[in-house]
Amino acid sequence: MITNEELNSLVCSNLETQKEYWNKAISGITNQSVDKLLGQVNFKLVSFGKLDESKGVINKIYLVRAIQLDSLEEKELILKINNPESKWIGYKTNEAVLINHIRATSNVPVPNIVSYCYDPHASPISCSYILMHKVYGVLLRDILPDDANQMPASLVDHLCEIAHCMKRIELPIFNETRIGAIDENLRIVPIYPLKVAPYNYLNYWNESIKYAVSEIEKMSHFKQLATHLNEKREQLLTKVAQTPRCNNLNYDDEMGVVHGDLNPTNIIVNERTMRIECLLDWEWSYYGFDQTSGIFESWYPDEDLVNRANLANIFEAKLNAFPWHKKSRGGKIRQYLNHVYYLAFFMYNFYIMEYEQTASASSNGTREQLNEKLREGVDLFGRLLEDKLKLFDDYLNEI
16 A cells, blocks of 8 residues: 555645646736737637636646637637646647647648747746637547447548648758657757657667656555566567567658647547547647557557457558558567556656646545545556556567
């Protein structure tokens, strides 16, 4: 059982601090300041209010109604307040800059940004924000069929077209770092807190796992799991180094802009045409190896093996029509490596994600009740991860 001291050392010691960050960040969001922000882009405030928490776990989301002064039409805008905690700030791509570049150079459907500011000191609302036009439609999450075989063909086709378009997005500035986040100058930079560069797939993966393991090891309850992850990391690296068919792991033609969080909660669909209206939340995007093959099965729960496999096969069949989508052995090896990567990082980020939700609900219960809820979640996650780690032995034998 995880102890209070261990829990507090990683998460709950920062509960009040995290609330203070947010309270300070949003304290400047008033009718007057929002109207001032809107005035800079030729709008006049009508009303604004925070959307429910399900519309933003890491960031705060507001719906703004405003009059566009040149046309006198009322518009609905989305005001996204970026998480002010430094741990989140350092991880992310410059979302607004990348979205504007994608919108200007491709047919990938992205939000239409009105204005943004990442410097709280220069912001009219005293915090980092992105203001964008509201996109109308329904979240794919809300219409995802119970049977993957019922996924509308037009939706599958459009997602595959978008994946193809993303492969063709060019960044104007390249440097020696071939995998990384995208900064305000559209340069590829090392992903914080991983400072090793230049990256190829293997050293990026290796450094990522080592970092995740080092964080997991901080809690004695998970030392055994961290050790197991580290052992598998070393075994996989050894296997890859000894396997000639893994030499194609770093082909440049498999590189491109990757969304990083392409899940049904970030996809807005036109329910009439069943085509994509917008891909939301590009803050976790990066430049790296294509991950299109592995994302679709994750749209269904882990235990729903039939739907996961069926949906993956549906998209795989469509994507194989594109020359860049290679069912290479190198791609298979990357799939194994990614399995370790995602388990490690989901384990590490679990604390942060659960913490965000707990902090937002802190007014609904006592601190000890919240601690107990979080403690139970951590223990459950640990047991689930123990079961999944047993699969790695089979993976190692298959390579």
